[in-house]
Amino acid sequence: MINFQTSPEQYKHWKLSFEGSLAKLSMNVTEDETLADGYKLKLNSYDLGVDIELADAIQRIRFEHPEVRAVVLTSLKPRIFCAGANIYMLGTSSHAFKVNFCKFTNETRCAIEDDSRHSGRRYIAALNGTASGGGYELAIACDEIYLVDDGNSAVSLPEVPLLGVLPGTGGLTRLVDKRKVRRDRADVFSTLAEGLKGKRAKEWGLIDDTFPTSKFQEAIDNRVAQIVCADFPSPSRERGQGRGPGGAKPSPLIPLPEGGEESGIKLNPLEFESTDDSRDYKYVSLKFHRDKRYADLGVRAPDDRPTTADEILKLGDAYWPLRAYRELDDALLHLRVNEPEIGLVCIRTEGNMVNVLAVDKALTANRNNWLIREIIWMMGRVLRRLDVTAKSFFAIVEPGSCFAGNLLELLLASDRSYMLNNPDETVEIALSELNTGAFPMSNGLMRLESRFLAEPKKAYEAFAHDGPFDTEAAEVAGLITFAPDDLDWEDEIRLAIEERTSLSPDALTGMEASLRFAGPETMDTKIYGRLTAWQNWIFQRPNAVGPNGALTNYGKPTQAQFDYKRT
């Protein structure tokens, strides 16, 4: 079982340190501390365990160290920044694991860009040695890239020439869409195993600058000083960022929390109890029906209603939306990686809808507070994690449920929703201010907007509606898929579950990836749609993973043998 929770004291591969408003993330991968057997993490190569620490560090910087203005990623190993995803790990992993590994590493890189875009922190890749493959893909997720000019160090994407797979952690997309490298140069670079060094790399826009070894540290320090002291324009931003969720330009720096670094809040470990067929956090619960290949995912409403920023700061990570959505995030990752046969997740909510709406009201009222903003952005990232999870989601709305405001997004993110139609019981859903754009999908649309592409006015009518929607009103408003009555309810849900879980899991994955993202595309959706889909295709091809494939034969005395038919 893979555990996605960690903390800096437990890190085996990264050193996270702070100096005033600078955070330094130094990669120093421990070769033998792998998630599985059969490979060693040489040359700062990584497996999922390394990336789980990186994702944790980025989240912690945002919540625990809001005073940070610049994050420097660098390496503690000589002459190598990072060699990318470990090839032997990829070569020995199942197809499904490779796909989930790439999805998570992609989400981590998008989380770096989410931080840069929203919180205005600058991420600097200080490449004190070669960055190849996923190493360069990590750099290209940062705002600025500086490469040491030591006659040896290079940036490279050697996946195509060496491994017969793609730089699929956003590399190809970011090359032409974020760095806007000319496509013929991107073609040359992506087929050049040895990559490019300082001068040429800079000329082609692959890095922002290069400095000789003797001046490298000084140059990085100077750049950090510039950022920390003022909001200087930077080379990478001038090249133009890809559109992110919301299509928004990077926000200006938000006000520093008062009182300096003490103002951060601590993210404590999430506690949960688990049995063979359940996993219960404080607000989130999973119940596995493995014989039927589905799970129930429950979310409980909060019990209290803090309203002021002070009350919320005092609650810290115990504050409902922070706690509940961190739990939801962990539950989704657990479902993805540790429960592969669960194909369908039925989302149910429970509790006092008024309290959920009070949360949204408090978040909206205090949205200029740094912590509240971080919480809202975090909720948005968790919801986007759900959007790209390769499971079907059905929202089940029953008496006692509380799909309101932020929790209504769970329903809107689901592939379908079923709402009981029984005039004798209270069954309601409701909107809040947060449904009007606080949680953009990866394509930049809010979920209601995406739902009503054909009739945009229906989104406005839903916003304008006064109070909660009962089942009939929800159906008329177009907010739900089906509204079975009391007599049919149980049968209909049971049949829907049985039918869904009988279908080809692969066809469902491809179908959902197509239907969930109508409308515009952004760099993020291109990474999860186009690039990932091609990479997944290649990850099954004999030319990569067959007995004579390039990935299989990497590092062996035997050479890859290709079937040269072009497909």
Place this chain on the structure above:
Amino acid sequence: MINFQTSPEQYKHWKLSFEGSLAKLSMNVTEDETLADGYKLKLNSYDLGVDIELADAIQRIRFEHPEVRAVVLTSLKPRIFCAGANIYMLGTSSHAFKVNFCKFTNETRCAIEDDSRHSGRRYIAALNGTASGGGYELAIACDEIYLVDDGNSAVSLPEVPLLGVLPGTGGLTRLVDKRKVRRDRADVFSTLAEGLKGKRAKEWGLIDDTFPTSKFQEAIDNRVAQIVCADFPSPSRERGQGRGPGGAKPSPLIPLPEGGEESGIKLNPLEFESTDDSRDYKYVSLKFHRDKRYADLGVRAPDDRPTTADEILKLGDAYWPLRAYRELDDALLHLRVNEPEIGLVCIRTEGNMVNVLAVDKALTANRNNWLIREIIWMMGRVLRRLDVTAKSFFAIVEPGSCFAGNLLELLLASDRSYMLNNPDETVEIALSELNTGAFPMSNGLMRLESRFLAEPKKAYEAFAHDGPFDTEAAEVAGLITFAPDDLDWEDEIRLAIEERTSLSPDALTGMEASLRFAGPETMDTKIYGRLTAWQNWIFQRPNAVGPNGALTNYGKPTQAQFDYKRT
């Protein structure tokens, strides 16, 4: 060997008839007239041969019958419009053939939309029986869909529930992006093997209207009469088309050619001579170096320079751009399907650059003439066919070559370009007015715009440049990739070819599909990128094509057995 040329006299599966400004395309598939053995084309199901006829018919309507304002697609078989791609054909085809089949059928459907968007012709799917799978995908490529209400006929996308694959001929994308069907309803519809009938199908936006059997023909006739008499608004257009190339809204109807239907020009068969290692058309030639897995694709400049619309109309299909680009189209299709081991195409041009630029001048000067517009749009479609061809393209610029104006697009569409740098010889490239937007890529950008995303002013500087570019000027302008000098030229080209053809063909396909389409995405790029990539992934999965897969077991007494792990 598959032949992509045909003509109405040879059609085995379609009847193309004309009544004034109405064209009627009636599907009547001949079961036994298949492209390969092992399946029968029952119930108007189709294989590549059926679609080659459809593509031909659409092209001919545009050139031979410009008086047509409305095209009705219907079926001559009782109770069935079209059952989609033949499942036994798919089940017995190689992976590569399935992929190429889907690409071509997608291009045919995009060609319908291209005609509707540009020439203002309305395509009406008159579903006088059930349209399932690819049958409904054909309907959804039309502007308007009418379904008979006979208590039995339905529209459906049964690929996911019955076959474990996707409605990959644009179906899923057009459902949510063109028809803007609500995503939860699209989810339900796409998992419902039996589909939906008239009333519900209309309510969900899957069709535009439904009529009882007794009134169906009359309703279609009335609608056609409306279209033919005036430019009435229509239901489907109100729902909003996906953005097409250029992001353009549909053009208004263009002026009818004078003199009625006699004004169309005849598209005669393309003649070519072929040997084992060559295929020579009048202006286009292919030379296969199969042992080295590459081909030379040559295009010759015209010898004459007609300038007026009258001269051009008189030349008809002998006019250079029409002839040369039809030949190019046929050559690309031949390379795709009949030369799978050719991984790289080196594009070379030959002839008088002045004559090529004179063509562009004549096209620009006469662009309000219906034939000239059709020729320009056809050239754009051929260039887009190149953009999505799964081969690498290198443009080779040597003395005597004529990469100018429309032929410069071939260089800009290539993955790389090599231009000889030899001061003693004339080696030049040049722009024309047609490079400024006449040939949009699928993503709506012109190729120069896409090249200079990071520095848009370079595109304007290139346009503003006076006269042709010699090699050094072309390099400074950023128009070419490499400019080797005379001493290195042969070695460099040879090495580049050797290196390229040594790489994994699958990785190259995925890489090129990612790098060629920087910038915005449209419905078309979503179909070729996201949807197609997922479908190709599924087309390799054991759950579809393994011995127990759904596609393999369709129609057999055995049932599909799935590995239910979600990926």
